[in-house]
Amino acid sequence: MKPLSLATALISLLPPSVLARWTTSQSKATLPAHFKPAQVFSNANLNHIISLEKNYAKEQINVLVENVSNEPQDEYFIPFTSHQLARLGGFQVNDRKDATAGPFVSEVVEFDAHSPLQYYRIRLPAPLKPGGQQTLGISYYFLKAYTPLPASISQDEEQFLVYPFSVYASSAYPTMKQKTEVKMATSSKVADYTLITTEENEETFPQKQGSKLVYGPFGAKPVGASLPAQVRFEFTKPLTHISSLERDIQVSHWGGNVAFEERYTLYNRGANLSVPFNRVKWAQAQYFKTNSMALKEMRFPLQVGSVDAYFTDVIGNVSTSRFRSNLREASLELKPRYPVFGGWKYPFTIGWNSDSANLLRRASTGSYVLRVPFIEGPKQPEGIEYEQVHVRVLLPEGAHNVKIWTDIPETSIVETSVDRSLLYLDTVGRTMVEVKARNIVDEQRDRELILTYETLLVDTLRKPLVVFASAMAVFVAAWLVGMVEIGIATKS
Known part of the structure; x- marks a missing residue:
């Protein structure tokens, strides 16, 4: 493992008020x-x-x-x-x-x-x-x-x-x-x-x-x-090419949960069909288990303890999926809505939740260490290639002193940045870490992305206090409105 750049370490020394946004990009020596x-x-x-x-x-x-x-x-x-x-x-x-x-x-x-x-x-x-x-x-x-x-x-x-x-x-x-x-x-x-x-x-x-x-x-x-x-x-297998993968990871301290969502734009770069697709012929071929250049199923090995998996595409929920999770493994097996032949495209989304105890720990220095895979794409015998990968990690509000490590080859990293993002009931916004990479293959699915960050007690209590204060403000406003007399007075 190595730091992505010296700038990452230097910026991490800045106080939270200064850490509004920083970006590092892969530069070419001239x-x-x-x-x-x-x-x-x-x-x-x-x-x-x-x-x-x-x-x-x-x-x-x-x-x-x-x-x-x-x-x-x-x-x-x-x-x-x-x-x-x-x-x-x-x-x-x-x-x-x-x-x-x-x-x-x-x-x-x-x-x-x-x-x-x-x-x-x-x-x-x-x-x-x-x-x-x-x-x-x-x-x-x-x-x-x-x-x-x-x-x-x-x-x-x-x-x-x-x-x-x-x-x-x-x-x-x-x-x-x-x-x-x-x-x-x-x-x-x-x-x-x-x-x-x-x-x-x-x-x-x-x-x-x-x-x-x-x-x-x-x-x-x-x-x-x-x-x-x-x-x-x-080559009697599909040429599976993922032109874009957007991977969102959301960390919740109060919920004890790490939520994942991945959005894929998938193509089969194999030979095109010379005649229109024949559904009857396709169904008959499935009884003989013959090799096919069409992509008909994918298997996603997930982190142990993963739950609540889902699979959707542009139409809606796709029911042709199977999710298994036990003490030893977790796996999401899915079939696209249609077999993906050469030249065809299939965009889809998957997501799941994981117990933060499996991915997040508190260091002796008081900082938090988040360790997640850089990608968790399908594991196929024929391999998978990724043209563009965009990983976003949403840390809790007030997270600061962020440091980033990964063992993805540094030549594949295009850009890293830290910014703010406002979500539900946020006041100052969550710290968002973004890592963009290109030309990744499935052999690197075991590579890790490790983030370390710190939070203050006031950051931990900010959201419950905001919720409490908001509820009290609503009650007080309702009481004040109730005290106002809006009736029409009669003459004595």
Whole structure:
């Protein structure tokens, strides 16, 4: 876990009267125009692994870098195209030989807004001396990674996807030796893929090992070397894409409750239907339990102790849901009002309550610590991708000295802010914490959002006193009105 930014810690020292609103945004480091990374590193050995097992593409680069300059170096750059950068998420870098070292600091750098090439800058934990070597594990994933081919199919036809990639890993430095592996799900049929023949020994790649394709190893390649390729494979599951998730969390000290509500805008990015949907054919297919590219059900694992779950859409309550909660688990299973085929959209809302004792505790310093998952979306075998995530946490009135931590990759955080929001019977307004993120996947559903805050005794008693004073004011006003004589006097 790490603070989102130094500004968060500094602002938290301000008194409540000053804490009206503060915002931090992910900023890009600006470099000189026409920037090119200095050739101070060499990739001695690089292994590029592309995983296409879920409905987003996950890539891992394990590289042994060597400092070939005469001075210590601590900045390593990785290039991406502008098109890739818009869909890239979860960028993290670790030391492959030291799992306890934690993720390295990485950030997007901007040198020319119109350049087709942009860079991520990785800061090594310590400068690498001349001739020294460092093993980096670089992981990230791409949303909207696949293109259905054919683009339209019938509702009982097999779906095939195409993924384009480069056989040579994109690098800002020369690479001495490298290999690329492309992995599909074990049950997937690989329809076709790009064949290449090396010029050195006229060897043909890839080597097909079950559902895995291996390109290489290759010899020395210069900076920016690229060899376009693609693979077309079967994917008999929906391409579930959530363009927007709004997650509201409301904390109540008096009620001992934490209320959750999530609003989803969901799309299936799979192949479109080539003919109109046939409900009879769909009902018949359910008896055979065949795989389908349509999304027909979702399962939401919730926090233990969750109660009062509900499921609605734009029409109203949806009855095709099942909620189970016991001492060991809580789960919400739901079926959309209709099967969501490729190109279809389904917006919906779910919500539930949780006992605050499971999520909120009082620290020895007197402050409160709220620990909740950053996202609690559906858990599907094919995976889920989130384009935009907006988390709002409503704390009790008067909450101040707010601090925020999360183990979501910092490169995915777009903005954090603290503001005020007026709700029922509020006087000064509740403290509202907002965190906006982009390009998140379901692998991060176990990541946490932790808030610490303080409240004063007067803040705790404010609402009951306001309710009491309001009721007394109504009674006094009614008594005063009753004392006024509004009758018509008669002459004696």
